[in-house]
Amino acid sequence: SQQGEEDPQALSIQEGENATMNCSYKTSINNLQWYRQNSGRGLVHLILIRSNEREKHSGRLRVTLDTSKKSSSLLITASRAADTASYFCATVESNDYKLSFGAGTTVTVRA
């Protein structure tokens, strides 16, 4: 079953702007992961945040996690054309360690 839901479904921004997307989930989690998918290709893992962490950074990426609201956000700062992709959140549930993906946010960065 689909655990995470990304919002918005699609996002179009100008190069240099920041892009923010959100993920909400339903059950208690062990960790939450963000992945990027370029058109038709395999997913690439970006960042993993554990349930006892609130914020993580990796280069131009910033991820936050609010377990009380069961939500996470992914911020891409100073976006580039190469950031054009679909972004997925995925959660590992606490009880059965299953990994479930959301439907994704499609980000288009205009030059």
Add this chain to the structure above:
Amino acid sequence: EAQVTQNPRYLITVTGKKLTVTCSQNMNHEYMSWYRQDPGLGLRQIYYSMNVEVTDKGDVPEGYKVSRKEKRNFPLILESPSPNQTSLYFCASSPNGGLAELLHFGNGTRLTVT
């Protein structure tokens, strides 16, 4: 180069004709998994394996079989494909045994069943 290799990349077949999609990883990962991706539905897990000879159903296992006889290989078998199995399939592996973390994905297999 560390990678997950799926074959074939593209496959067109007819209803009922058995097929196998191969998946191999060279990273000595214990955890491997198969997903299908359909528009608007994200990735849904078909089967996963936490180690050799250990396989478990994911969310959409009907119509699929897998085997894990060796650590590196995790083939996906469709005994009698049907048109509703037309999809983009991904194999993935994880370095963290028992936990699906930081998955490494193959490049996908686009399957069309007519």
